[in-house]
Amino acid sequence: MTRKWLSVVGIGEDGLAGLSPIARTLIDHADVLVGGDRHLAMLPNDDRERLVWTSPLRESIDEILRRRRQAICVLASGDPMWYGIGVTLLRRIPLEEMTILPAPSTFSLACARLGWSLTEVETVSLCNRPPELLHTYLYPGAKLLILSEGKQTPAIVADRLTRRGFGNSSMIVLERLGGVHERHIEGIASNWRETDLADLSAIAVECIADPGTTTLPRTPGLPDDAYHHDGQLTKREVRALTLSALAPIPGELLWDVGAGCGSIAIEWMRSHPRCRAIAIEKARTQYIADNAAALGTPGLHIIDGKAPATLKDLPQPNAIFIGGGVTADGMLETCWAALPPGGRLVANVVTIEGERRLFQWQEKVGGTFTRITVQRAEPIGRFLGWRSLAPITQWAVVKSA
Template sequence: MIDKWLAIVGIGEDGLAGLSAIARSLVDRAEIIVGGDRHLAMLSSQDQRPKITWASPISASIAEIIQHRGKAVCVLASGDPMCYGIGVTLTRQIPLSEITIIPAPSAFSLACARLGWSLMEVETLSLCGRPAALIQAYIYPGARLLILSANQDTPATVAQILTQRGYGNSKITVLERMGGTQERMRESTAATWNETDIAALNAIAVDCIADSGVVSLPRVPGLPDNAYHHDGQLTKHEVRAITLATLAPTPGQLLWDVGAGCGSISIEWMRSDPRCQAIAIEQNSTRLGYIADNAAALGVPNLQIIAGKAPNPLKDLPQPDAIFIGGGVTADGLFDICWSALKPGGKLVANVVTIEGEQTLFKWYEQVGGNFTRIAIQRAEPIGKFLGWRAMAPVTQWVAQKL
């Protein structure tokens, strides 16, 4: 048996003096210390123990840590190592039975204490090593956001996104070096933010206030059609809402969106929960651009986009929990590859509007069963001085679950 040789100790701006007795003992007995330059600088200048400074890519440093398995290694981390921290990465590669984790208060906990906010009633996210467009999915009237900054430029980026989204009146508070002697808070609105003297270590609190007349985007499936850039190849919002309800995303699941058009299905799949993942497959180059733009604008910039005509690009993709086919159902071999790749218990959902598409779906139905639904939508539109019903093209939806 290998004892707990790796300690991950959360440390605040108050340095070693702020550590508990247990945390301090783990630091003191360590043979090797790991951390960033800021953390290692907290140690005494007389400390002669070997040090490992985080490298890029970080995987190289983790491999070096693992080489010292069996020795007493201590990793110094900011705040709570399990809150968007290095502890999450390390526990994915080293058994928890070999690790001791001692957290300090997270930046989120400290910020809530400074602002009087309830941590259970705020949206939390990190922009450290992540695209700033992620915040787009969290913006709505009355939302309170707590954001871990990547650096001193992040507050200005967040202010710009809020202003462009129509939330320029939102109150921004930047909290610097929380818990240390140099702690400071800066406040302004998104539209008037012009602070440049910002510490690299900061967190951002946002009280989202929409400008007059701004229409907020719902957090449920079925975003307005005008939320997307598209060329007409768009699953209309009523059908989209039904389709997402049928797909029934669960946090952490992966979707293949085959024939993705402008990406609306995969985007709303990912918006259902930050842990949901999706891969959008599309052959049209113009629509590939629409998918990327829409994903960034709607807060899911990590949507994976693959160019190509199905089924060829599907062969080496990660196994999906669900598959949606919105275009190209008549392609040879498409069903066989999709059905084979789908996880047991997963759903395959396909929408078609042509007779040829229905014939193909019926052949699939004869192989694995499932059920059909006809979705017929009518919208009231002007007819002269009056209103009349105009029918959209009916959509045939086939759903099959792999047992």
């Protein structure tokens, strides 16, 4: 059997007193103790080796791995598997070599204080993450629990809420949950002025929309005016059909090749917090960055370059959308080779040359064609008439082998 040399113990504000006998045993028998200054200060003084987390964190993990023959105990806040160090350690250390003992998470304690059902709450961490992540979670009636990065985080959250039309939302900052110095500070987002706060806290928000606030859905097909663009935009109706063909699944990666203003990649990521995307575009990367921040997907990976040359070293995708450049030499060959079995490829074209290229590939690997024509009613003098958008030919195929 593999020896479990590493233990990860969740600890709360109540310190050692709140730990189970098993957790105390793991700490007492460790040769090396690892944690932040706050956690290590909870332990009695002795001559055992102590490692304090460094920045970047990977240096500390390297130090842990170098001591693999010793018994090591890592102290973590609350539940190490909820936005915690346990998840990070498991990326490099097999579970068979670890023992993980969680304590109640900050989110669980916050819900207990507020009387909220954790299953009905949107949870997000802003620790080392951009605040733009909040944008996809804002809708009337939403209950948010947010892990803060520092004492300035509540003010940042209040500002984001106010700017997005949710200034009437109630906010409660919950500090030092589970400890003798637990404190709750309440206020309204638009009037938030509190600065005397703990470095670490949870922020509870009940979202109340200002009159006239428009909330964007997470479903595909956002309004065209939700995007900053120069005309190179997959139109709303075509975008909805394209995302349906791409069929995003949580945790999957999309390549958006010839991304334009990034609308396909952004709506892929908005479909689920774990969906990932890479947007490859030469001329409009600033549009993509602006749209990703505004629409709540700041984690979108943007590559400034021309495909297919920029594709060769990217992580393997589960799906690929080609919105431009389908006739470029090697484009379809490179994209097809990158897909795993079961991967999806969707390409949209508006030219006869593009159609010819797609028909050639359809004869080789199969797939289906869809002709998308959209007409929108627009004013003609005092009346309304139909104006046709450029028809789109869409090829969608699943790689069988």
